[in-house]
Amino acid sequence: MTHAMSPLSETGRLRIARCVVDQHWPLRRAAERFNVSVTTARRWADRYREHGPAGMADRSSRPRSCPHRTPTKTERRVLGLRVSRRWGPARIAYRLGLQPSTAHKILRRYGCPPLAWTDPATGVRVRGPQGSRRVVRRYEHDAPGDLVHVDIKKLGRIPDGGGHRIHGRQQGKKNRRSIKHGYWYIHNAVDDHSRLAYSELLSDEKKETAVAFWNRAQAYFESAGITITRVLTDNGSCYRSQVFATTLTDAAITHKRTRPYRPQTNGKVERFNRTMLEEWAYAQPYLSESERAAAFPGFLHTYNHHRGHTSLAGKTPADRVPNLRGENN
Incomplete structure (x- = not known):
């Protein structure tokens, strides 16, 4: 904090200005007397002529305009x-x-x-034993098809007329007690390099259903020009079945499974599951399950063709898989 009696405090500025303006001292003499530059003496004298003693106060250094500021x-x-x-x-x-x-x-x-701070589901902080941030190891394969993440997400169906998001929590609880609305078993396949996703709403997670889904997913990726060489799944019973292993072996695809209780290993499809819930399943209050299911293809198209990914520097999966748009046909 500036001392009240220092040469360039408000009191010192007023003394310089009065010497020049009221006592008609030359600028150079006033500057030498108060050990300041001639330019400084002129500045305070001019402000004193224009505003009086009030002009000796500090002004904001903020510019009057900033042409480069965001509109x-x-x-x-x-x-x-x-x-x-x-x-x-x-x-x-x-x-x-x-x-x-x-x-x-x-x-x-x-x-x-x-x-x-506002929504724990969108940014969980991972801390080490002593409060230090734990190092997160990330990876990305070099080409599409080098690794495809596969997983199943279980999602409760909405009762006709809407659930608790429409009628409140109490009505939602009553609906759950009185009627069994069932679940969707959403089978997902996400390419590691491009984040290209293929997904279906199916009624169960049996091994026959998982194999049939994978055959359709593989055909979808091949139509986009992607040759799959490796698949990563969790340790669900359908993925440990002999029929699933035979299907991948016949297609010359290596099957890898995550370590038990380590869903982070299959993190890309887990992140897709979260995005799917936020931007489709719970994005708006649906009045029925058929209404929500009808919106699913639109979400999937937006995800693959229009939604920018921060992990891809704002690009979409279609930007990394040019043939997805039919450019190489």
């Missing part, structure tokens, strides 16, 4: 995506054509809290 309209779009989609700065930036650092600064400028 207000763009800032509103950043905040809108944050609130409506619960996206992070990287994904917002890729969607709007900005740098992730720019989107991050906008979110901080307007006081947006981290996603980990």
Whole structure:
């Protein structure tokens, strides 16, 4: 904090200005007397002539205009995506054509809290024994088809007329007690390199169903020009069956299974499951299961062709698999 009697405090500035303006000292003499530059003496004298003693106070150093600042309209779009989609700065930036650092600064400028503070499902913090962040080991195979992650997600069906998201928690509990609505067993296959996904809503997770799904998934990837050489699954009974192993062996595909109780190994399909729940299953209050099921193909198309992935620097799976759009036909 500046001392009240220092040469360039408000009191010292007023003394310089009064010597020049009221006592008609030459600028050079006043500057030498108060041990400041002539330019400084002129500045405070001019402010004294224009504003009087009030002009001796410090002014904000903020520029009157900033031509390179992000337009207000763009800032509103950043905040809108944050609130409506619960996206992070990287994904917002890729969607709007900005740098992730720019989107991050906008979110901080307007006081947006981290996603980990607002929704634990979108940003779990992993800490070591003494509070230090644990190193997360990530990998990505070099070409499409080098590894395909396969998994099954169990999802409860919505009763006709809507569940608790429409009628509230109590009505949802009553619906669950009175009627068995069943489950979807969503079979998913995600390519490690491109994140290209193939998924189906099926009624069970039996070995015959898993094999039939894999045959259709393999045909889908081959239609996009992807030759699969390795498949990674968990240790579910359908994947440990002889018929599933024979199917992969006949196609010259190596089958790998995750270590028990380590779903992180199959992390890419697990992340797809979470995205599927957030952006399709629970994205809006559906009135029936048929309405939600009808929206599933649209979500899958958006995911593969239009949704930018932060892990792909904002690109879509279709950008890494050109033949998916039929460009090489």
